[in-house]
Amino acid sequence: MLDVAATGPLIDVRSISKLFQTGEETVHALRDITFGISQGEFVSLLGPSGCGKTTLMMIMVGLTSANTGEARIGGRRIDEPFTDVGIVFQTPELLDWRTAQENVLLQIEIRRLPVRNYIERARALLAQVGLEGFENKLPFELSGGMKQRVALCRALIHDPEILLMDEPFGALDALTRDQMNLDLQRIWLEKRKTAVFVTHSIDEAVFLSDRIIVMTPRPGAIAEIIKVDLPRPRTLDQKDAPEFSAFTKHIRKRFMDLGVLKDG
Amino acid sequence: MLSLLCCLGVWEATVRYFDVPVYLIPAPSLIATKLMTAYPLFLQESLHSVISIIIGFTLAVAVGIPAATLMIYSEWFRRGIYPILLTAQVLPKVALAPLFIVWFGFGLLPKVLMTFLISFFPIVIDTLTGLNSVRPESLMLIRSMGGSRWQSFWKIRLPTALPSIFGGFKVAITFAVVGTIVAEFVGSDHGLGYILVLARGNLDTVTVFAAILWLIAIGFLFYFAVEVAERIFIRGRAARRSHELGAGL
Ligand SMILES: Nc1ncnc2c1ncn2[C@@H]1O[C@H](COP(=O)(O)OP(=O)(O)O)[C@@H](O)[C@H]1O
Ligand SMILES: [Mg+2]
Numbered sequence: 001m002l003d004v005a006a007t008g009p010l011i012d013v014r015s016i017s018k019l020f021q022t023g024e025e026t027v028h029a030l031r032d033i034t035f036g037i038s039q040g041e042f043v044s045l046l047g048p049s050g051c052g053k054t055t056l057m058m059i060m061v062g063l064t065s066a067n068t069g070e071a072r073i074g075g076r077r078i079d080e081p082f083t084d085v086g087i088v089f090q091t092p093e094l095l096d097w098r099t100a101q102e103n104v105l106l107q108i109e110i111r112r113l114p115v116r117n118y119i120e121r122a123r124a125l126l127a128q129v130g131l132e133g134f135e136n137k138l139p140f141e142l143s144g145g146m147k148q149r150v151a152l153c154r155a156l157i158h159d160p161e162i163l164l165m166d167e168p169f170g171a172l173d174a175l176t177r178d179q180m181n182l183d184l185q186r187i188w189l190e191k192r193k194t195a196v197f198v199t200h201s202i203d204e205a206v207f208l209s210d211r212i213i214v215m216t217p218r219p220g221a222i223a224e225i226i227k228v229d230l231p232r233p234r235t236l237d238q239k240d241a242p243e244f245s246a247f248t249k250h251i252r253k254r255f256m257d258l259g260v261l262k263d264g
Numbered sequence: 265m266l267s268l269l270c271c272l273g274v275w276e277a278t279v280r281y282f283d284v285p286v287y288l289i290p291a292p293s294l295i296a297t298k299l300m301t302a303y304p305l306f307l308q309e310s311l312h313s314v315i316s317i318i319i320g321f322t323l324a325v326a327v328g329i330p331a332a333t334l335m336i337y338s339e340w341f342r343r344g345i346y347p348i349l350l351t352a353q354v355l356p357k358v359a360l361a362p363l364f365i366v367w368f369g370f371g372l373l374p375k376v377l378m379t380f381l382i383s384f385f386p387i388v389i390d391t392l393t394g395l396n397s398v399r400p401e402s403l404m405l406i407r408s409m410g411g412s413r414w415q416s417f418w419k420i421r422l423p424t425a426l427p428s429i430f431g432g433f434k435v436a437i438t439f440a441v442v443g444t445i446v447a448e449f450v451g452s453d454h455g456l457g458y459i460l461v462l463a464r465g466n467l468d469t470v471t472v473f474a475a476i477l478w479l480i481a482i483g484f485l486f487y488f489a490v491e492v493a494e495r496i497f498i499r500g501r502a503a504r505r506s507h508e509l510g511a512g513l
Contacts, residue, residue: 058404063407063408081407082408083410087405087408093401093402093405097423106409106419107409110406110419111409111411
């Protein structure tokens with residue numbers, strides 16, 4: 001891994017604020033957000049629904065503009081979409097007339113890379129997430145979890161510098177979600193690409209992350225940044241260990257204090 | 265099919281039993297005979313109608329889809345064109361037919377124009393709806409891949425819009441048949457509409473019925489052609505499956 005101290009953070013977010021103007025109303029989505037993400041780090045943005053996590057993620061890669069502040073990647077100021085990235089949204093966003101494999105290869109087609117050279121890799125990636133034999137299935141033949149796996153493969157096929165995931169498993173059932181978390185950790189450990197993961201699940205954030213950026217309700221600001229120094233690879237059993245629950249308890253308390261969670 | 269035959273049987277019997285005059289409602293057998301004997305004439309005149317329908321509809325597609333596309337990408341164009349489009353649609357186009365004759369005579373042109381005008385609107389509106397039904401996340405994804413507007417149109421927007429576009433085609437093709445026939449009605453020297461007017465003038469009700477049957481057949485044929493094209497262009501849509509899972513709900 002690169003010497004982070006020498007190169008500085010790969011993603012550098014400085015005093016970002018964002019306002020949305022809808023008709024007469026102004027929504028203050030983000031307030032003065034500053035943080036850095038090192039190369040190879042897995043960072044989660046954890047906060048209540050509507051606190052601006054998606055907006056922040058989009059600003060980081062230039063898909064949305066900020067009102068104040070700036071985002072930098074590798075030292076370069078982001079003014080237009082940053083493309084050395086793979087994105088997974090909460091919804092799979094698969095094209096329903098393309099097979100699983102063709103959906104993965106869309107990434108390659110749009111980038112005008114030679115599709116032929118990537119077919120093997122697409123199949124290997126699909127196999128890696130347990131979709132061997134489903135390459136030629138159309139999306140309507142796949143379950144929700146399978147579709148999201150295809151979306152993950154599409155985000156990885158071009159081997160991007162940064163992987164962005166916006167509540168990718170939010171719509172899945174608890175069991176599938178656990179499995180996806182395990183698979184994601186395994187895949188991430190292979191290359192340790194910089195990953196930013198949006199979630200509102202405390203459990204999931206602790207399980208996956210090196211660091212968790214806890215956000216306040218809207219206008220979203222940083223409540224706390226937590227370093228999760230649990231050894232990897234982490235197992236589901238570890239979730240019951242006291243070291244693990246120390247983190248979840250701490251974050252839950254934080255959300256209580258912020259008024260996001262209330263005792264009955 | 266069987267129900268249709270039954271209807272025909274009842275019709276034949278009723279007409280014969282009550283001795284209904286032929287100029288009011290002719291017996292099916294008479295119409296059938298007419299269809300056989302006058303077959304070449306009908307075929308020839310249908311060809312005139314069919315050509316007008318095809319050209320008019322094709323024009324409507326060729327202008328409608330680009331127009332809808334421009335409306336998506338250019339606010340300026342959309343604002344400019346929309347009032348015109350709407351006016352053209354609410355105005356009863358049949359009322360324009362006599363004017364077309366004054367301007368363009370009795371040939372193919374006024375028929376094509378009427379057909380175009382009448383089938384244009386559903387194509388534009390449904391294409392617009394389809395092109396707009398793209399999810400913003402899909403477009404963000406394309407942007408994150410460094411994709412161009414051209415790519416997002418051909419790879420995402422247009423294919424996403426296809427089911428809706430074909431919905432528009434289906435409405436438009438039936439309108440197109442009406443457009444051509446109306447134009448022939450009002451003033452033309454060829455086509456099934458012209459035959460209809462002529463036969464009616466002669467109180468030749470048998471021919472009127474026969475011509476109507478031809479029209480129905482042509483309508484079906486065109487509609488079927490659009491459905492076949494739809495099936496070729498659209499693959500993997502979940503419509504059939506959702507019907508299955510919905511168990512008819
Ligand atoms: N394009 C937009 N126009 C207006 N308001 C928006 C827009 N996008 C997001 N918002 C608002 O900004 C706030 C933050 O949204 P978002 O970033 O999606 O939150 P999160 O992902 O944390 O749920 C929400 O209140 C949302 O309603
Ligand atoms: Mg969100």
